[in-house]
């Protein structure tokens with residue numbers, strides 16, 4: 001029997017019909033490439049049809065386990081269908097069964113994978129967690145790990161979407177208070193509520209999600225001297241600047257360097273662009289003034 005992999009679509013799922021022996025060597029590598037290619041194209045609902053597999057050695061089992069991990073790490077699901085018991089000894093079946101959901105028919109595998117729940121990826125820096133997507137739910141989707149709220153630019157059925165633009169991500173600090181990342185040119189970060197060392201954690205996550213931004217401090221209600229110092233360090237590290245309107249009653253101590261904090265939004269933006277240009281020149285690259293954020297839906 002010749003080894004080959006045939007790929008077919010089945011209502012949002014990909015069925016890989018695998019024929020032959022999965023053993024150490026070229027065919028295992030071909031299988032690995034095939035999985036990586038699917039994942040790279042966000043096609044991560046995968047059914048492995050094993051009905052034509054004649055033999056699997058330990059290297060093949062290792063390859064199957066790592067395929068499972070690759071797909072799961074991308075928020076997807078992969079199941080194994082119809083393995084012939086003769087092609088594997090009990091130990092290998094047991095090992096794969098500990099990882100894979102094994103179904104007795106391809107149809108069963110397809111319907112199982114289609115009804116899998118839709119999830120979306122949180123893009124907050126160092127969170128990157130998949131959470132259930134509430135299709136008929138609120139305007140904002142909530143991350144189960146960091147509690148951030150993502151507003152997504154939905155333009156069709158969520159089920160049909162793989163990649164979607166993020167309009168805003170709000171990262172909570174105190175109840176009802178948050179730092180919001182708003183992509184655009186420039187990307188903005190709005191700080192709402194108190195600015196102390198605790199709230200600064202949210203501002204820090206916002207800064208590293210945005211990578212560079214103009215911080216709008218109009219909605220800051222109170223701020224501590226230690227938070228001001230930490231914020232100014234943060235802004236400098238991320239080629240960012242801040243805008244605090246003249247009418248604000250906040251006392252800024254210690255004072256910021258004169259290229260960091262502005263009472264004019266336009267000036268804050270220009271200084272931010274200038275910081276981006278300096279950084280780009282240092283790295284020998286071209287500055288990017290616009291920042292767009294995307295996330296993914298998967299099952």
Ligand SMILES: [Zn+2]
Nearest residue numbers: 122127143146
């Ligand atoms: Zn999160």
